[in-house]
Amino acid sequence: MDLDALVRPILDLLRRADARDPRISDLAGPDAHADAFAALGVPLSLGPGEPPVDPAALARTIEAIIARSVRTLHPRFFNQNFAGADPIAVVGDFxxxxxxxxxxxxxxxxxxxxMERQVLARLAALAGWSAHEGLFVPGGSYSNLYALQLARLRVDPDARERGHDGAARVAFTSAHGHYSLEKSVVLLGLGRRALIKVACDERGRMRPDALAAAIDDALARGQRPFFVNATAGTTVLGGFDPLPALADLAERHGLWLHVDGSFGASALFSPAQAHLMAGVERADSLAWNLHKMLGATQQCAAFLVRGTGALRPAFAAGADYLFQPDKPFAELDSGDTTFQCARRVDALKAWLLWKARGEPGFAARIDHAVALADSCAARIAGDPRFRLAAPPSWVNVCxxxxxxxxxxxxxxxADVDAVLHDLAPRIKAAMLRRGEAMLGFQPVDGGPNCFRLLFINPATTTADIEATLELLDACGREASAAGA
Amino acid sequence: MDLDALVRPILDLLRRADARDPRISDLAGPDAHADAFAALGVPLSLGPGEPPVDPAALARTIEAIIARSVRTLHPRFFNQNFAGADPIAVVGDFxxxxxxxxxxxxxxxxxxxxMERQVLARLAALAGWSAHEGLFVPGGSYSNLYALQLARLRVDPDARERGHDGAARVAFTSAHGHYSLEKSVVLLGLGRRALIKVACDERGRMRPDALAAAIDDALARGQRPFFVNATAGTTVLGGFDPLPALADLAERHGLWLHVDGSFGASALFSPAQAHLMAGVERADSLAWNLHKMLGATQQCAAFLVRGTGALRPAFAAGADYLFQPDKPFAELDSGDTTFQCARRVDALKAWLLWKARGEPGFAARIDHAVALADSCAARIAGDPRFRLAAPPSWVNVCxxxxxxxxxxxxxxxADVDAVLHDLAPRIKAAMLRRGEAMLGFQPVDGGPNCFRLLFINPATTTADIEATLELLDACGREASAAGA
Structure with missing residues (x-):
C-alpha cells in the first residue's frame, strides 16, 4: 500500500491551514455528497459483501473527503468553541x-x-492545587458527569452499593451552564429536577445572590443541596462565574464545587487573563479542555480532582484480567480510576503540543484571541449596521x-425581536452558500437569535473580522431583501 | 515547521509494522523513561513557564516515543483484545x-x-435488523452504559425527570461479562447490588438455566428484572452467550436484551463464524467495537439500538446554541441523541477501512484469527509442557x-494451584524483560492465574505461535529455577 499517497493530501491540508482559500464549507445536501462519492467510484453506501476499492481510488477518496468537509482550520471559522487545530496536535493524534x-x-x-501524569500535574499546579488526581476523558461532558458522581458519593457513599436512595438531592448550575449538566443528572439517576438553574447577569455569569437564594429555597423545600457547578467560560457569552463568591457559598453549605472550565480554564496560561480563574484553587474538581482554546484537536479533555483518593472508590471494579496487583508497576495503572476501560492516549498530543509551543506560546495564543474579540466588539459598537447583544467577555462576541x-x-x-430572530437563519444560510466565513447564532436569555463570533484561531486577523462583518452585511441585505 | 520530519518516523513505524524486530516492550520503569527523555533535552516533566523546544528536538522526541512505547503492531503482541492496527485506520485517524x-x-x-449513518446501517443489517438507530461512542463501556439507561427509561420513563425511584430493579450479566456493567449500574445510581451475575459453563458462556433461576429468584425476592446483558465474545475465554435461549427468557419476562458484542460481534463478517451471533436479530441493543478484531485503532465503538425513537428522549437536552431547528439539514444532527456534546469522527476511519478492505477482507481477517487460535489450542493440547485452562473459543486460548x-x-x-498462580507474574516479568512477545495472565473461575493468547493480528503466523510457546517455556524454566 502506498502510504505516502494517502498521507500527502492530509499534509497538504495542514500546510495550507491558514489560507483564506478555498471555501470553508459548501452546504451540500446528502444527495450532492452521495453523488460526488459515487462519481469517484467509491459510493458512501456500504453494500453487502462489497469488495475492496483499489488503492488509487482510496487516495482520491481522501482528497474528496477533505474537499467536501468543513475547513475548521480556516481563519474565518468562528462556528464552534474550537478552531485552528495546531498541526503538532494533529501529528500527536497520528x-x-x-x-x-x-x-x-x-x-x-x-x-x-x-506524560498524562505530567500534564495533569502541571494543570493542577496552574490551578493552584497542592494535591490532585485526574485523567483525560472523552470530552467535557464526561468531566461534568464524573464530578457529579464524585459529589454524590461523597454525601452518600452507600449509593455505590445501594443506588440512589431517592433523597431530594439537588445540584446548581447557572442558566448559561453547559447542557451536559442536565444530561448528567438524568444519566446518574438523580433526575432532571435535581438540577436547579441559577440566574445570570448580562454577561452570562452566575449571580451569587441568586445562588444563595436558590440554596435557601431548596433547603426550605426540604431538598438537600450537594453540588455547585461554576462555569468558567460559558458557551455562548463567554462568562466566568465569580468563583470566590461561589466558593464561599459552597463552603458554607458543604457543597462540592466543580468548575466547568472546559472552555475557559485555559485563561490560566495567560498572566493577563488568569484573573478570570481566581478562586479555582478552592474548587473540588475542574474540567479543562485543551482542544478548545489551545488547538489540541478533538478530544483532549482533562478532568482534575483536588486532593487524592476520590476516583478509585468511585470507579474501581478491579477486573483481574487487567489489573493484576502482582504485575510490575501496577501502582501506575490508571484503569481503575475511571469509568471506561480502554482510553485513547489523548495526553500524548497534549504533552507534545505543550513541548512544541511552551507556556509562553499558549499564553500568546490566548492573548491574541482575547485581543481580537475586544477589537471586534469595539468595531461593532461603532458601526450602525450592528448591535452588541451583550457586553463582550472572553473570546465571545454576540x-x-x-x-x-x-x-x-x-x-x-415582540415585533422587532421577531424580525431579528427570523433573519438569523436566513443570513446564516446565505453565508453557508458563499462559504467564506462560518459563525453560529442562537437566542440569548429569551431574546431573538443573535450571531456569535468566537476568536480562537491564532491565524485570524483584524482583516478577517472586517471581511466577515462585510460578508455578514451583504448576506443580511440579501436575506432581508428576499424576506421583504 | 517541518511536518515531514515529524511524520516520517510515524510512517516508518507503519511500514515496518509486521517486523519481528525490534522488541515489543522493554519494561522500563518511570525513572528510566524520564532519564531517556531528559538526555534528549526534552524532559517528560513540564516546568512553570517552560519555553518551546526547538523543532529538531521534536522530531527526535517522536522517535524516542516510538522506541520506548509498546509495539502493539508487532505480530507477537497478544496482550489485549486489540492488535495489529490497520494502517488505513491509522491514516483515517490522522x-x-x-x-x-x-x-x-x-x-x-x-x-x-x-458515513456514520452508512456504517451503522450496514452493521445493523448484518445483525439482521430492519430498523435501527445508533452512534459511535468512546468505547464499549459507554455502549453498555447507554443500553442500561435506555432499558431503565423504558420501564420507568419518569426517571428522566424524577430520578431513580428506589425500586429494586435488577439487571443480569454473566460471571464472565465485562466489568463495565458493574461500573455502569453504579454510575446510573442503580447501585452495584442491581447487577446479578449469572453462572457460566466451562467456556465462559452464560447458562440459560442459571439465568432462568436467577430471574425467578429475583422475582421471589420482590426485585424487578429489567435488563439482560448477553456477552458475545467474553474478554478472557472468548465465550459467546447462547443468544436464542437468552432472547426467549428476555421475551418471556419483558427484559431489555443487550448484546455486548464489543469483542465478538465482528464474527458477523465471517460466513464461517456468524453462527456464533445467531439470535442477535432479537436483541434490543448491541455494542460492536471495530477497534478490536478489525484493527480500526482506539476507539471505534458502535452502539446500535433496534427500532427507532429511543435515543432522543433518553439524551436530548436541546441546547439552542447548537441544535437550531431552523438550520439547513438540522434533521441530520446527531448531537441530541447522545450523552456527549462533541464527538470524534470515529466513523470516518471505520468507513475508510471498510472501503479499503471490503467485507471479504474483514471476513478473511476473522477467519485467519480463529484458525490460528484453533491451531494454537491443538498445538498446546499435544505438548506436555502446557495444559489448556479451558476449551478454546473464538480467538482466545487460555x-x-x-x-x-x-x-x-x-x-x-490448593498447593498445585498456588504453584501455578505464583509462577504467572514471574514468567510474565521474564517475558517483558526479553520483549519478544507479550501476553496477559489472569485467574479464571477462581482457579490459578493462566496465560491468555489472543489472536487478532493478521500478520501473526503459526511460526509466531511456536516461537512464543518456546519463549514461554524458557521464561517458565527461568522463573521456576529462580523461585525454587
Missing part, C-alpha cells in the same frame, strides 16, 4: 493512532501514562445585524 | 484529526455524518505452563 494502545495500564502505555429599517435599533418589542 | 470537527451537527460534519515437577498435571489441589 502518532497515538499508529502506536494504538490504551491508557488503562502502565504495562501497555508506559510513556503515555507518565451581536445582531440590523436591517436598514431598524437602524438605530428602537426599543425592543 | 485525516479526522486534521479536519478536526465534531459529529454533533451535520453542518459541522456533513460527510462524516453520512493455558498454563507446567513446571517439570507438575508434568503431567496432577489433580488440582
Amino acid at each position: 502518532l497515538g493512532a499508529a502506536l494504538n494502545t490504551t491508557m488503562a495500564t502502565y504495562e501497555a502505555a508506559p510513556v503515555f501514562t507518565l 451581536f445582531w445585524w440590523l436591517p436598514p429599517a431598524l437602524r438605530p435599533l428602537p426599543a425592543r418589542t | 485525516l479526522g484529526a486534521a479536519l478536526n470537527t465534531t459529529m454533533a451537527t451535520y453542518e459541522a460534519a456533513p460527510v462524516f455524518t453520512l 493455558f498454563w505452563w507446567l513446571p517439570p515437577a507438575l508434568r503431567p498435571l496432577p489433580a488440582r489441589t
Whole structure:
C-alpha cells in the first residue's frame, strides 16, 4: 500500500491551514455528497459483501473527503468553541493512532501514562492545587458527569452499593451552564429536577445572590443541596462565574464545587487573563479542555480532582484480567480510576503540543484571541449596521445585524425581536452558500437569535473580522431583501 | 515547521509494522523513561513557564516515543483484545484529526455524518435488523452504559425527570461479562447490588438455566428484572452467550436484551463464524467495537439500538446554541441523541477501512484469527509442557505452563494451584524483560492465574505461535529455577 499517497493530501491540508482559500464549507445536501462519492467510484453506501476499492481510488477518496468537509482550520471559522487545530496536535493524534494502545495500564502505555501524569500535574499546579488526581476523558461532558458522581458519593457513599436512595438531592448550575449538566443528572439517576438553574447577569455569569437564594429555597423545600457547578467560560457569552463568591457559598453549605472550565480554564496560561480563574484553587474538581482554546484537536479533555483518593472508590471494579496487583508497576495503572476501560492516549498530543509551543506560546495564543474579540466588539459598537447583544467577555462576541429599517435599533418589542430572530437563519444560510466565513447564532436569555463570533484561531486577523462583518452585511441585505 | 520530519518516523513505524524486530516492550520503569527523555533535552516533566523546544528536538522526541512505547503492531503482541492496527485506520485517524470537527451537527460534519449513518446501517443489517438507530461512542463501556439507561427509561420513563425511584430493579450479566456493567449500574445510581451475575459453563458462556433461576429468584425476592446483558465474545475465554435461549427468557419476562458484542460481534463478517451471533436479530441493543478484531485503532465503538425513537428522549437536552431547528439539514444532527456534546469522527476511519478492505477482507481477517487460535489450542493440547485452562473459543486460548515437577498435571489441589498462580507474574516479568512477545495472565473461575493468547493480528503466523510457546517455556524454566 502506498502510504505516502494517502498521507500527502492530509499534509497538504495542514500546510495550507491558514489560507483564506478555498471555501470553508459548501452546504451540500446528502444527495450532492452521495453523488460526488459515487462519481469517484467509491459510493458512501456500504453494500453487502462489497469488495475492496483499489488503492488509487482510496487516495482520491481522501482528497474528496477533505474537499467536501468543513475547513475548521480556516481563519474565518468562528462556528464552534474550537478552531485552528495546531498541526503538532494533529501529528500527536497520528502518532497515538499508529502506536494504538490504551491508557488503562502502565504495562501497555508506559510513556503515555507518565506524560498524562505530567500534564495533569502541571494543570493542577496552574490551578493552584497542592494535591490532585485526574485523567483525560472523552470530552467535557464526561468531566461534568464524573464530578457529579464524585459529589454524590461523597454525601452518600452507600449509593455505590445501594443506588440512589431517592433523597431530594439537588445540584446548581447557572442558566448559561453547559447542557451536559442536565444530561448528567438524568444519566446518574438523580433526575432532571435535581438540577436547579441559577440566574445570570448580562454577561452570562452566575449571580451569587441568586445562588444563595436558590440554596435557601431548596433547603426550605426540604431538598438537600450537594453540588455547585461554576462555569468558567460559558458557551455562548463567554462568562466566568465569580468563583470566590461561589466558593464561599459552597463552603458554607458543604457543597462540592466543580468548575466547568472546559472552555475557559485555559485563561490560566495567560498572566493577563488568569484573573478570570481566581478562586479555582478552592474548587473540588475542574474540567479543562485543551482542544478548545489551545488547538489540541478533538478530544483532549482533562478532568482534575483536588486532593487524592476520590476516583478509585468511585470507579474501581478491579477486573483481574487487567489489573493484576502482582504485575510490575501496577501502582501506575490508571484503569481503575475511571469509568471506561480502554482510553485513547489523548495526553500524548497534549504533552507534545505543550513541548512544541511552551507556556509562553499558549499564553500568546490566548492573548491574541482575547485581543481580537475586544477589537471586534469595539468595531461593532461603532458601526450602525450592528448591535452588541451583550457586553463582550472572553473570546465571545454576540451581536445582531440590523436591517436598514431598524437602524438605530428602537426599543425592543415582540415585533422587532421577531424580525431579528427570523433573519438569523436566513443570513446564516446565505453565508453557508458563499462559504467564506462560518459563525453560529442562537437566542440569548429569551431574546431573538443573535450571531456569535468566537476568536480562537491564532491565524485570524483584524482583516478577517472586517471581511466577515462585510460578508455578514451583504448576506443580511440579501436575506432581508428576499424576506421583504 | 517541518511536518515531514515529524511524520516520517510515524510512517516508518507503519511500514515496518509486521517486523519481528525490534522488541515489543522493554519494561522500563518511570525513572528510566524520564532519564531517556531528559538526555534528549526534552524532559517528560513540564516546568512553570517552560519555553518551546526547538523543532529538531521534536522530531527526535517522536522517535524516542516510538522506541520506548509498546509495539502493539508487532505480530507477537497478544496482550489485549486489540492488535495489529490497520494502517488505513491509522491514516483515517490522522485525516479526522486534521479536519478536526465534531459529529454533533451535520453542518459541522456533513460527510462524516453520512458515513456514520452508512456504517451503522450496514452493521445493523448484518445483525439482521430492519430498523435501527445508533452512534459511535468512546468505547464499549459507554455502549453498555447507554443500553442500561435506555432499558431503565423504558420501564420507568419518569426517571428522566424524577430520578431513580428506589425500586429494586435488577439487571443480569454473566460471571464472565465485562466489568463495565458493574461500573455502569453504579454510575446510573442503580447501585452495584442491581447487577446479578449469572453462572457460566466451562467456556465462559452464560447458562440459560442459571439465568432462568436467577430471574425467578429475583422475582421471589420482590426485585424487578429489567435488563439482560448477553456477552458475545467474553474478554478472557472468548465465550459467546447462547443468544436464542437468552432472547426467549428476555421475551418471556419483558427484559431489555443487550448484546455486548464489543469483542465478538465482528464474527458477523465471517460466513464461517456468524453462527456464533445467531439470535442477535432479537436483541434490543448491541455494542460492536471495530477497534478490536478489525484493527480500526482506539476507539471505534458502535452502539446500535433496534427500532427507532429511543435515543432522543433518553439524551436530548436541546441546547439552542447548537441544535437550531431552523438550520439547513438540522434533521441530520446527531448531537441530541447522545450523552456527549462533541464527538470524534470515529466513523470516518471505520468507513475508510471498510472501503479499503471490503467485507471479504474483514471476513478473511476473522477467519485467519480463529484458525490460528484453533491451531494454537491443538498445538498446546499435544505438548506436555502446557495444559489448556479451558476449551478454546473464538480467538482466545487460555493455558498454563507446567513446571517439570507438575508434568503431567496432577489433580488440582490448593498447593498445585498456588504453584501455578505464583509462577504467572514471574514468567510474565521474564517475558517483558526479553520483549519478544507479550501476553496477559489472569485467574479464571477462581482457579490459578493462566496465560491468555489472543489472536487478532493478521500478520501473526503459526511460526509466531511456536516461537512464543518456546519463549514461554524458557521464561517458565527461568522463573521456576529462580523461585525454587
